[in-house]
Amino acid sequence: MSIPAGANTSIILRLELERSTASFGGIATAISEAGGDIIAIDVVRTDKLTTTRDLTINVTDSKQTDLIVELLGRQAGVTVVHVSDQTMLMHLGGKIEMNPKYPIKNRNDLSRVYTPGVAQVCTAIAEKPSLAHQLTIKRNTVAVVSDGSAVLGLGNIGPEAAMPVMEGKAMLFKQMANVDAFPICLDTQDTEEIIRIVKALSPTFGGINLEDISAPRCFEIEERLVEELDIPVFHDDQHGTAVVLLAGLLNALKLTGKELSACKIVVCGLGAAGTACAKMLAAAGAANIIGVDREGAIQRGGRYANRGWQWFADHTNPHGESGRLSDVITGADVFIGVSGPGVLQVDDLKRMATDPIVFAMANPTPEILPEEAEPYVRVMATGRSDYPNQINNVLCFPGMFRGLLDCRAARVTDEMKVAAAKAIASVVKDEELNETYIIPSVFNQAVAERVSEAVIAAAHEAGVARRNRDKAPVLS
Numbered sequence: 001m002s003i004p005a006g007a008n009t010s011i012i013l014r015l016e017l018e019r020s021t022a023s024f025g026g027i028a029t030a031i032s033e034a035g036g037d038i039i040a041i042d043v044v045r046t047d048k049l050t051t052t053r054d055l056t057i058n059v060t061d062s063k064q065t066d067l068i069v070e071l072l073g074r075q076a077g078v079t080v081v082h083v084s085d086q087t088m089l090m091h092l093g094g095k096i097e098m099n100p101k102y103p104i105k106n107r108n109d110l111s112r113v114y115t116p117g118v119a120q121v122c123t124a125i126a127e128k129p130s131l132a133h134q135l136t137i138k139r140n141t142v143a144v145v146s147d148g149s150a151v152l153g154l155g156n157i158g159p160e161a162a163m164p165v166m167e168g169k170a171m172l173f174k175q176m177a178n179v180d181a182f183p184i185c186l187d188t189q190d191t192e193e194i195i196r197i198v199k200a201l202s203p204t205f206g207g208i209n210l211e212d213i214s215a216p217r218c219f220e221i222e223e224r225l226v227e228e229l230d231i232p233v234f235h236d237d238q239h240g241t242a243v244v245l246l247a248g249l250l251n252a253l254k255l256t257g258k259e260l261s262a263c264k265i266v267v268c269g270l271g272a273a274g275t276a277c278a279k280m281l282a283a284a285g286a287a288n289i290i291g292v293d294r295e296g297a298i299q300r301g302g303r304y305a306n307r308g309w310q311w312f313a314d315h316t317n318p319h320g321e322s323g324r325l326s327d328v329i330t331g332a333d334v335f336i337g338v339s340g341p342g343v344l345q346v347d348d349l350k351r352m353a354t355d356p357i358v359f360a361m362a363n364p365t366p367e368i369l370p371e372e373a374e375p376y377v378r379v380m381a382t383g384r385s386d387y388p389n390q391i392n393n394v395l396c397f398p399g400m401f402r403g404l405l406d407c408r409a410a411r412v413t414d415e416m417k418v419a420a421a422k423a424i425a426s427v428v429k430d431e432e433l434n435e436t437y438i439i440p441s442v443f444n445q446a447v448a449e450r451v452s453e454a455v456i457a458a459a460h461e462a463g464v465a466r467r468n469r470d471k472a473p474v475l476s
């Protein structure tokens with residue numbers, strides 16, 4: 001079992017201790033020497049010779065766990081019976097389940113929810129398919145679709161391994177915005193096949209949230225589905241990320257007093273998230289964006305087979321800067337990382353402009369760890385929940401879909417995204433704004449509410465809303 005660096009999880013160690021030889025003081029010292037923090041001790045059983053205890057210990061990564069087990073193994077009279085991880089335990093059997101809205105208590109109920117009564121509802125929908133929005137789960141249900149090709153920053157780990165992330169997204173949809181979301185991980189990474197399957201699934205759903213599908217395939221998949229379906233399709237890693245990034249950056253710039261249009265912004269990792277973030281920043285007025293991927297900076301005027309990179313060649317790097325990240329970071333006001341772990345070094349930070357803003361958003365491990373970066377940056381954010389400024393698309397997708405479903409929007413427009421970004425930014429009041437509070441907490445219920453209201457207003461303005469909010473559902 002591998003726990004990513006800085007994951008800060010808890011493990012439970014079951015220890016069998018020989019009463020005559022084991023020293024609890026020695027055990028506690030060994031754990032603390034390894035960097036672990038004991039937070040609970042439970043006695044499981046005792047007999048004349050031995051005592052068995054469960055120790056709950058906070059650890060930061062697998063190496064710490066391994067060291068604890070090794071040091072305890074050296075203690076006289078101590079046997080490590082097993083190690084379990086609380087994060088793994090929370091995933092036993094998956095994280096979500098389906099529940100009926102009503103109990104079926106008698107034959108009368110049965111004949112309404114099922115045969116024969118249900119036939120009346122089926123016939124009504126067959127005569128008027130749009131009634132599916134009122135008489136089925138379509139009204140409040142979103143498919144979270146992944147092919148497992150770009151799961152967090154873990155890469156192409158396949159559909160089964162993607163499921164825990166998609167289940168987590170479904171939990172967040174429900175908790176933040178009361179949207180019923182269902183994880184669907186596909187055993188194909190073929191663009192045409194994904195489009196065909198999602199189209200075939202669409203009658204069940206009121207919206208499609210594409211998740212963790214790698215660039216550049218994700219661009220074509222989303223575009224075609226938007227064109228060919230009459231329900232909203234939203235690639236979260238592109239647009240959700242871009243929305244939240246813009247919200248955080250607008251607030252961070254208020255602190256540094258710099259104008260977006262005057263900032264040099266380096267975007268590192270030009271995949272789904274990086275391309276969408278750069279497009280959003282350009283639309284908001286950024287004029288000096290430089291995109292960097294593994295091979296270095298994208299050159300203005302260059303030709304690239306990757307259509308995301310071609311956008312960078314056509315629209316960014318106005319001064320023709322070249323080289324690797326460590327070259328183009330010189331003089332940058334803002335670093336946006338959506339690439340992978342450890343890409344940014346402390347020396348790079350030292351070459352940035354005054355009051356640097358660093359959003360190291362790769363998950364689960366950021367481009368630079370906050371504790372390394374903090375002394376050299378003015379505003380720091382990561383994508384993770386264990387850091388105060390969490391720039392994560394969870395601040396967008398629940399409220400975005402709540403709004404889309406409520407007004408039955410046909411699609412997501414650029415205006416809706418900008419409105420969502422401003423709504424998120426507005427939750428942090430100017431008088432509250434500071435270096436460790438540029439973006440609201442994901443637990444702030446006002447976020448999803450404000451995002452959905454902003455999305456509904458923008459949908460009506462753009463003429464893509466198909467349901468007036470104040471209207472009661474009509475059945476004919």
Ligand SMILES: NC(=O)c1ccc[n+]([C@@H]2O[C@H](COP(=O)([O-])OP(=O)(O)OC[C@H]3O[C@@H](n4cnc5c(N)ncnc54)[C@H](O)[C@@H]3O)[C@@H](O)[C@H]2O)c1
Pocket residue numbers: 149150151152153154212213214215236237238241268269270271272273274292293294295337338339340343361362363364382383384391392393394
């Ligand atoms: N915080 C958030 O809300 C959020 C949202 C979306 C994605 N992300 C993170 O962003 C990262 C990318 O996600 P994606 O969906 O865009 O994936 P993707 O596969 O579409 O793109 C990743 C890109 O990063 C590049 N890259 C990887 N390592 C690099 C390195 N060392 N230097 C330069 N470029 C590098 C790849 O070549 C690729 O172009 C992941 O770590 C993901 O977890 C964070």
Ligand SMILES: O=C(O)C[C@H](O)C(=O)O
Pocket residue numbers: 151152153165212236237362363383392393394
């Ligand atoms: O899943 C997350 O936490 C954010 C984002 O969708 C990612 O892929 O990293």
Ligand SMILES: [Mg+2]
Pocket residue numbers: 152211212236237
């Ligand atoms: Mg994602």
